[in-house]
Amino acid sequence: MSTQVLPEKGSQIVRQHYPNYKVIVLNDDVNTFEHVARCLVQYIPCMTPDRAWELTNQVHYEGQAVVWVGPQEPAELYHEQLKRAGLTMAPLEAA
Template identity: 40%
Template sequence: MSTGVIEQRSTSTIRKPAPRYRVLLHNDDFNSMEHVVQTLMQTVAGLTQPQAVSIMMEAHTNGLALVITCVQEHAEFYCETLKMHGLTSTIEPDE
């Protein structure tokens, strides 16, 4: 007959949140403001026109604007989509 010792194991695991990345829009002298706003709205679901205008104006004024902060896979998708529409975009870790 066994002694019936039960080994307890912790079932709780600590999940680290996925690293976040910033999608940045760079100013350029080639695309119209309307094109930039439309592309932002088409690329980032849920982005309103006022938000897209604000991002476009920030890039226009400061040379760079934050579009969205998200997980790396999404950030890469947004960045590539913006580039496919002729916009200059990069991603960087959100520290």
């Protein structure tokens, strides 16, 4: 009696994308609207003054706003820059 060995299905490479991360500014009683909006324009790429004001209002009225979403390394940079500027930041979180 002979045994036939069938080849196993080949390993299939599944590409997994790196997760994006959310940079979230929290409301506080320390920073002014002007300071928050100015920091967003200064540190977040392509942030317009109008969008910065929208997000600043969201921070104030809703308690937080996601100000940027993207790869981990730039998210860490923007998070740290905003934190150093005195903004109250939520921990980075995967999107």
